[in-house]
Amino acid sequence: MTEKPFSRRLLLAGGALGAGAAAFALNADLVSRVALTGAGKLTLSAQRLLLGRGALAREFGEKDISPTFRVNGTSRPESEDYARLAEGNFADWRLRIDGLVDRPMELSLADLKKLPARTQITRHDCVEGWSAIGKWTGVPLGLLLTAAGLKPGARYAIFYCADELEQSFDGSGRYYESIDLVDAFHPQTILAYAMNNADLTVGHGAPLRLRVERQLGYKQAKYLMRIEIADGFGRLWGGKGGYWEDRGYQWYAGI
Numbered sequence: 001m002t003e004k005p006f007s008r009r010l011l012l013a014g015g016a017l018g019a020g021a022a023a024f025a026l027n028a029d030l031v032s033r034v035a036l037t038g039a040g041k042l043t044l045s046a047q048r049l050l051l052g053r054g055a056l057a058r059e060f061g062e063k064d065i066s067p068t069f070r071v072n073g074t075s076r077p078e079s080e081d082y083a084r085l086a087e088g089n090f091a092d093w094r095l096r097i098d099g100l101v102d103r104p105m106e107l108s109l110a111d112l113k114k115l116p117a118r119t120q121i122t123r124h125d126c127v128e129g130w131s132a133i134g135k136w137t138g139v140p141l142g143l144l145l146t147a148a149g150l151k152p153g154a155r156y157a158i159f160y161c162a163d164e165l166e167q168s169f170d171g172s173g174r175y176y177e178s179i180d181l182v183d184a185f186h187p188q189t190i191l192a193y194a195m196n197n198a199d200l201t202v203g204h205g206a207p208l209r210l211r212v213e214r215q216l217g218y219k220q221a222k223y224l225m226r227i228e229i230a231d232g233f234g235r236l237w238g239g240k241g242g243y244w245e246d247r248g249y250q251w252y253a254g255i
């Protein structure tokens with residue numbers, strides 16, 4: 001068999017990527033058309049908001065890439081599971097996509113690397129007062145969500161990470177994040193496996209991290225293990241949609 005098992009699986013699931021990509025483009029086109037014509041019940045302010053949310057973050061050139069990009073927060077998840085995965089170069093790591101989707105998926109790093117990729121050079125702004133410009137390569141999240149198929153009621157993507165910033169019995173010390181579907185389908189929202197032309201290092205979130213370029217640093221979840229599509233995030237731990245949000249940061253960290 002020379003056929004790639006992953007493409008076959010997607011095909012069997014009725015989510016062939018060609019169709020997925022086309023549906024994604026159609027979707028983006030629909031959103032912009034609704035926004036531009038103000039069709040339906042959109043008020044001017046809602047329309048402006050929508051257009052604003054869809055705008056691209058500034059992209060930079062190769063020469064602007066910062067010579068050093070600080071590692072912040074977790075620099076290496078402490079769990080034995082993560083250590084084992086890292087030791088095997090993440091060959092056994094899988095990203096799970098589940099929740100309100102028609103076709104839950106488990107993707108390996110090799111699967112992700114076969115998919116259409118986007119590369120972008122952007123500035124990362126941390127609330128602690130530092131910024132750095134880096135080059136990120138990864139799979140547009142919208143592409144995966146289209147292939148997975150969203151069920152009615154889907155409103156948020158919740159990202160579960162491998163690291164705990166605080167030891168806890170109830171899991172509340174685990175890093176997690178969430179974004180809404182406007183950001184999930186934003187063209188610069190990618191699941192990045194490479195930084196500055198090399199595989200992500202452990203410090204920067206290996207094997208996979210979120211880049212959601214219109215928001216601040218703490219939304220850029222590292223060490224992704226699972227993405228759940230849900231109708232809300234209030235049931236999770238502090239109920240505010242993220243590790244830092246549960247400790248007082250804004251959920252929408254727009255820049």
Ligand SMILES: Nc1nc2c(c(=O)[nH]1)N[C@H]1C(S)=C(S)[C@@H](COP(=O)(O)O)O[C@H]1N2
Binds near residue numbers: 072126
């Ligand atoms: N899983 C996980 N993701 C995380 C963090 C973390 O501690 N754990 N820190 C966040 C913060 S506050 C910032 S500024 C960036 C830092 O990313 P970097 O280490 O690549 O600079 O990751 C964000 N994502």
Ligand SMILES: [Mo]
Binds near residue numbers: 127128217
């Ligand atoms: Mo940060």
